[in-house]
Amino acid sequence: MGTNSVNRRDVVKATAAGLLAVPALGSLTSCATGGGEDTKAEKGEKTDKNPLGVKKDAGLQVYVFNGGYDDKYARFVSDMYEKQYTKAEVDQKRTERIATQVQPRIIKGDPPDVVNNSGAEMMSISKLVKNKQVSDVTELLDAPSWDDPDVKVRDTLVPGVVEMGQFGGDACYQLNIAQTVYGIWYSDRMLRDTLEAEYPKTWDDMLALCKKAKKKGLHGWTYPAGHPRYMFFSMYAMFGQAGGRKQLDAFDYLEPNAWKTDAVKQVFEAYEELLAKKYVLTGFDGKNAHIEAQTAWTKGKAVFIPDGSWVENEAKDTTPKDFGMRVGATPSLDKGDAMPFGTLYAPPGEPYIIPAKASNRQGGLEWMRMMYSKKAAVNLFHEVSSMPVVKGAIDGMKLPPGVESAQQAVKAAGDNIVIAFFKEWYADLWRVDFDAVVGKFMNGETSVKEAMNAMQKAADRTAEDPDVTKIKKS
Numbered sequence: 459m460g461t462n463s464v465n466r467r468d469v470v471k472a473t474a475a476g477l478l479a480v481p482a483l484g485s486l487t488s489c490a491t492g493g494g495e496d497t498k499a500e501k502g503e504k505t506d507k508n509p510l511g512v513k514k515d516a517g518l519q520v521y522v523f524n525g526g527y528d529d530k531y532a533r534f535v536s537d538m539y540e541k542q543y544t545k546a547e548v549d550q551k552r553t554e555r556i557a558t559q560v561q562p563r564i565i566k567g568d569p570p571d572v573v574n575n576s577g578a579e580m581m582s583i584s585k586l587v588k589n590k591q592v593s594d595v596t597e598l599l600d601a602p603s604w605d606d607p608d609v610k611v612r613d614t615l616v617p618g619v620v621e622m623g624q625f626g627g628d629a630c631y632q633l634n635i636a637q638t639v640y641g642i643w644y645s646d647r648m649l650r651d652t653l654e655a656e657y658p659k660t661w662d663d664m665l666a667l668c669k670k671a672k673k674k675g676l677h678g679w680t681y682p683a684g685h686p687r688y689m690f691f692s693m694y695a696m697f698g699q700a701g702g703r704k705q706l707d708a709f710d711y712l713e714p715n716a717w718k719t720d721a722v723k724q725v726f727e728a729y730e731e732l733l734a735k736k737y738v739l740t741g742f743d744g745k746n747a748h749i750e751a752q753t754a755w756t757k758g759k760a761v762f763i764p765d766g767s768w769v770e771n772e773a774k775d776t777t778p779k780d781f782g783m784r785v786g787a788t789p790s791l792d793k794g795d796a797m798p799f800g801t802l803y804a805p806p807g808e809p810y811i812i813p814a815k816a817s818n819r820q821g822g823l824e825w826m827r828m829m830y831s832k833k834a835a836v837n838l839f840h841e842v843s844s845m846p847v848v849k850g851a852i853d854g855m856k857l858p859p860g861v862e863s864a865q866q867a868v869k870a871a872g873d874n875i876v877i878a879f880f881k882e883w884y885a886d887l888w889r890v891d892f893d894a895v896v897g898k899f900m901n902g903e904t905s906v907k908e909a910m911n912a913m914q915k916a917a918d919r920t921a922e923d924p925d926v927t928k929i930k931k932s
Contacts, residue, residue, distance in 0.1 A: 500818045509601045510824050515545035518821040521560055523576040524552040526772030527636075527808065531834075531841040532574065538828045539821075546821070557581045564591050569813035571822035575632065576808055578685065582885045586811070587631050588927050593812040594629040598823040604831035611830055616847050619806045622882055626929045631811065635829060635838065637845035638807030639767040639785055639864035640691040646782030646859070648761060652676075657786045659799045661728050664789050668737040671761050677739035679732055680760035684747025686897035687888065689729070690878075692764035693896075695788045695803045696725045698876045702796030710880045711931050712921040717913040724791050726899065726906040733902060740900075748772075756781060766807065770860030771842040783860040785867055802871035803878065804864075806847050883929050884920050891916035 500516035502508060520536060522529040529552040536548040551570075553559050557579040563569045564586070575581055586592040599612035599620060612620055616637065623630040649655055653671060658664040668678025682688050698706050701721025708716035716722075732738055739760045742750040752773045755763045763769075770783055777783065790799045810829070812822040828834055835846035836855075843858050845865065857865065868875070881888040892913065899909040920926055 501820055506607070509607075510597065510820050510827065512543065512820045512824045513818070514543045516818045516821055517547050517549060518572070518818050518825060519549045519570040520551070520572040520574075520822075520825065521556065521570045522550060522552045522574045523556055523580075524554050525577050526768035527842045527844070528552075528771075531838045532829075534837045534841070535825060535829050535834050538831075538834065539825055542828075543821075548825075555579045564813055564815070567815045569816055571812065571816040571818045572825050573811050573813060574808070575811050580809075580885075580889075583632050583809070583811070584625060584883055584885060584927065587625050588925075591814050592631045593814050593816070593819060593822075594631060595623070595633060595812060595823065595826070596628070596630055598633075598826055599630060601823075601827060604827055604834075611827060614830060614848055616806065616849055618877065619847050622806055622877070622879075623809075625883065625927070632809045633811075633826060634806035634809050635847060636806070636808045636842070637767075637847055637864075637868075638805060639845075639867055640765070640803040641695070641785040641787055641867065642692050642762050643755075643765045643769055643783065643785050643860075644762050645756075645758070646784050647778075647780055648758060649784075650782075652758075653761070657784075658789050661789045661791050665731065665735070665737075667761070668732065668735070672735075672737060676758070677760040678737035679762045679764075680739035680742070680751050680754055681764055681900070682742050682747035682751040683740055683897070683900065684743045684745060685893070686900055687893040688748065688751075688764050689896050689900065690764075690881075690888065690892060691766055691803065692788055693725055693729070694878055695801045695876055696728070696791065697721060698803075699788065699795045699797045699799075699801050700724045700791050703876075705796075706876055706878070707931065709878070709917075710883070710929070712880070712884070712917050712928065714918075715914060717917055718910050721796075722910055722913075723906060726909055728791060729900070730906055733900065738900075752776070762786075767844050767860065767864050768808075768842065770858060771844065774843075781859075783858075784863040785860065787867055787871065797874055797876075800867075800870045800872075801874040801876060802867055804868055804871065804875050805877040808844075879929075884926065887916055887920050 500513040502511050502513040504511040518539060520532060522532045533550060536550045539548050540546060554577060556575055556577055560570060560573055561581055575583065601611055603609045603611045603614045619634055620630050622634060623632040649657060655667055658667050671678050701719055705719060705721045739754060751763060752769060753776045754760060756773050756776045787800045787802050810826060812819055816822050830848055832848055832851050835848035835851035838846050839852050843861050845861060895909050895912045898904045
């Protein structure tokens with residue numbers, strides 16, 4: 459296949475700068491059918507009040523991933539749509555099985571109009587793009603924003619949102635709605651009162667704290683063994699800290715031996731030591747492993763868990779009022795780290811797509827324009843305790859502890875925000891290969907060297923696959 463190019467470093471720098479102004483992607487293969495935009499899609503007349511030309515009486519179908527965010531925030535937008543277009547009905551459905559329910563319809567050529575392509579069964583966005591099964595949403599980005607007709611939608615969004623939906627060109631195929639902060643999550647109450655300690659800034663301090671916790675009958679860490687890729691949420695920034703942005707570039711651009719460097723070795727060895735000293739609470743192996751691990755954590759059985767900022771909402775039913783949920787940046791491995799403590803993995807997240815053959819494509823674009831309104835962004839914040847990607851939407855608002863902590867982490871990171879683009883460009887490399895490799899590693903079934911070799915083999919296979927479109931560094 460041909461290759462596309464993108465300057466990742468410029469995107470990351472812009473993202474970091476943009477994040478400071480804000481308070482605070484699947485594994486199934488698409489068949490190459492059902493591609494190309496539907497020329498029979500419902501369309502109306504474009505006017506100042508209807509800039510996308512929505513057919514006012516056309517129904518709209520929206521599929522939302524039923525996960526940590528639930529679907530109430532999306533229902534708010536669907537209600538906005540029905541209020542604006544009183545003759546139209548929005549059929550909103552929620553499911554944990556996006557690929558199972560949506561992908562056959564995409565292949566058939568009869569997809570929903572809007573899809574929240576998220577969760578364990580998210581579809582491979584890169585394959586959808588390659589097979590022309592997903593719409594370019596540039597028309598939406600260049601449309602007047604909901605709140606100010608003189609400002610384009612794209613100019614209301616924090617840097618990184620558009621870039622994460624691009625695959626080496628100007629076209630944009632997916633849009634995220636929330637600012638996701640990944641890291642090591644913990645209870646401030648447990649750290650302060652139970653362990654009488656501060657958050658560890660070095661890995662030696664982390665090990666010492668885990669030792670102290672063990673003496674009190676606690677595990678230092680837990681994670682969902684049924685979804686071992688969650689370990690990436692703490693490991694990724696550490697790869698950057700140990701090896702710098704050149705290490706992360708090597709991952710993104712499938713460079714030879716990217717997974718066999720000293721930096722990668724240091725990170726795997728750090729987690730090997732956690733396991734060897736039995737600091738990790740294991741046993742959460744099923745489909746709901748993430749919920750089980752989070753529940754053990756909120757009940758005080760473990761001090762730390764690698765997670766994303768959706769955890770505050772997802773675990774709210776089991777979180778004590780005085781828990782004091784916080785997120786910490788990953789500790790430094792040693793004084794020679796290429797990036798400092800505070801380096802943060804914080805990309806825009808929770809992706810949405812408009813299928814190419816959506817019968818009401820214009821309505822789908824309009825639904826997303828409403829999602830990027832300030833009132834929908836504020837509602838998103840209230841419903842799921844996550845930071846919206848609409849600039850300034852929650853400025854001056856009282857924030858729950860997890861969001862406040864995430865905001866502080868973003869500000870502290872400054873320019874040291876990192877984004878895993880390969881996770882978007884080559885989703886199977888993360889969702890399938892990394893998941894399998896780190897799963898065996900965390901179970902003690904493979905060594906550090908074997909894990910590194912397995913990941914490099916998977917990256918090389920991706921690089922050599924003629925059916926995978928490669929993104930090249932510009």
